[in-house]
Amino acid sequence: MNEKKFTAWCGLCCIDCIPSNKDLFNLAHKLEEKLSYLQFDEYAKLKAEKNPAFEDYPVFIKVLKEIKSLKCSMPCREGGGKPVCEIRNCVQDKGYLGCWECGDRRSCTKLDYLRSVHPSLDYHLDLIGKYGPENWISKRGIHYRWQKESAEKTKS
Numbered sequence: 001m002n003e004k005k006f007t008a009w010c011g012l013c014c015i016d017c018i019p020s021n022k023d024l025f026n027l028a029h030k031l032e033e034k035l036s037y038l039q040f041d042e043y044a045k046l047k048a049e050k051n052p053a054f055e056d057y058p059v060f061i062k063v064l065k066e067i068k069s070l071k072c073s074m075p076c077r078e079g080g081g082k083p084v085c086e087i088r089n090c091v092q093d094k095g096y097l098g099c100w101e102c103g104d105r106r107s108c109t110k111l112d113y114l115r116s117v118h119p120s121l122d123y124h125l126d127l128i129g130k131y132g133p134e135n136w137i138s139k140r141g142i143h144y145r146w147q148k149e150s151a152e153k154t155k156s
């Protein structure tokens, strides 16, 4: 695996991001197509006469479309990621490969939001600093905060 390719400017591992999950987006696309083919909206109206949960079918479709819109087709380093990202801009302006090369990283408030969602971010940046973006992924920690919370609950 080309690890550097999947090492985002901020130190996230693109492989672990939900927006890069091809299976998820293929399934969402297929589900939307199948529901449309079946005219499930009409069926939901019928079902809603006896089961009020089906009244929310349009909301479900709205959320399904929003899920599809999260898709990130390529790693951040290759042009994926958020269309506008102050972290990526900052790293590129400074001529770094990523935040792990930055002496101001510990006090950088630009990373605060990511830190709140990705509790391993600083651990990852330390790993990348130590092993390089080509050789850290096998040592990485948990990606999302809820995954960490679930793992801690399982342990206790």
Ligand code: SF4
Binding pocket: 008, 009, 010, 011, 012, 076, 080, 081, 082, 085, 086, 087, 088, 114
């Ligand atoms: S878009 Fe920004 S926050 Fe997202 S992975 Fe790329 S550098 Fe990180």
Ligand code: SF4
Binding pocket: 086, 087, 090, 091, 094, 096, 098, 099, 102, 103, 104, 105, 106, 108, 109, 110, 111
């Ligand atoms: S100041 Fe440093 S740590 Fe913060 S976003 Fe810019 S390069 Fe990354």
